[in-house]
C-alpha cells in the first residue's frame with residue numbers, strides 16, 4: 279500500500295511537470311509506526327528505475343553492488359564515485375515518486391567526516407540523489423552526523439558490510455548469540471547520529487527483530503529475517519537477470535536472464551534464416 283505517497287492529490291514541487299508526489303522520509307517512518315512493511319530494490323539504470331517507480335517501490339538504492347551487477351567486478355570495492363554518479367543521475371532522472379538513495383563507495387567517506395560530506399554532496403549535486411547510504415557501525419556516527427548536518431539524509435548499513443569483507447573474514451552472518459548487543463549498540467549510535475533508516479545485512483533474525491523494536495527509525499533487512507520494517511534485494515538477483523550463483527537470502531521472482539537469452543537466440547535465428555527484417559520493418 280503506497281498511501282498518500284503515491285496519490286496525485288497534492289501539487290508537485292516547483293520545476294517539476296509531475297503531479298505525483300515524491301516519497302518522503304516521514305512516510306517511511308509513518309509506515310513503521312503503522313506496521314506496514316515496505317520494499318526497496320536496487321536500480322542502476324533508467325529502464326529499471328522507471329519500472330520500479332511505476333510499480334510503487336518507495337525507495338530505490340543505487341547500490342555500490344553496481345560494481346558486481348553493472349561493471350562486472352568481483353567485489354564491490356573497486357567501484358568509484360564517478361562510476362556511481364553516472365548511474366545515480368540516470369536513476370534519479372527517471373523516477374517521479376521513488377526516493378533515490380546513493381551508496382557511498384569504498385574509500386569515498388572512511389577518511390573523515392569532511393571527506394564523507396564532500397562525497398555525499400557530489401552524490402546530491404551531480405547524481406541528483408535524494409539521500410545517501412554508507413556502511414559501518416558506531417565508528418561512523420560522526421560521519422553520519424556531519425552529512426546530516428549538511429542537510430543530506432543518511433541511511434546506515436550494518437551487519438555484514440561488503441566493503442569490509444576482508445576485515446570481517448568473508449560473507450558471514452552477524453549478530454548471533456552474544457554478538458547481538460554489538461549490533462544493537464551500532465544501530466543506536468547511528469540513529470542518534472541522525473540516520474533516517476538502517477540496512478541490516480545478514481543479521482541473525484533474532485537480533486534484527488530486537489533492533490527493529492528498539493529503534494524509532496525503520497530497519498531494512500537483507501538476509502535479516504521477517505521482522506525488519508522493510509526488505510531490500512538486488513534487482514538482478516530477484517528478477518533472475520543474474521544467472522549465476524546468488525546468496526541464500528535471495529528469492530527469485532522471474533527468469534529475466536532466461537527470457538532475454540531466448541529473445542537474443544530468436545533474433546539471431548531470424549537474422550541467420552532471413553526472417554528478419556520482414557516487410558513490416560522495411561522502408562521503400
Ligand SMILES: Nc1nc(=O)c2c([nH]1)NC[C@@H]1CN(c3ccc(C(=O)N[C@@H](CCC(=O)O)C(=O)O)cc3)CN21
Nearest residue numbers: 343346347354440449450451512515520524525526527
Ligand atoms: N548480486 C548481488 N547481490 C547482493 O546481494 C550483493 C551484491 N551483488 N554485491 C554486493 C553485496 C555482496 N553481498 C553478498 C554477496 C554474497 C553473499 C553470499 O554468498 N552469502 C552466502 C554465504 C552465507 C554464509 O556463509 O553464512 C549465502 O549462501 O547466503 C552474501 C552477500 C550482498 N550484495
Ligand SMILES: CC(C)C(=O)C(=O)O
Nearest residue numbers: 320341342343381477
Ligand atoms: C545490498 C544493498 C543493501 C546494497 O548495499 C547494495 O546493493 O549495494
Ligand SMILES: [Mg+2]
Nearest residue numbers: 341342343381
Ligand atoms: Mg552497498
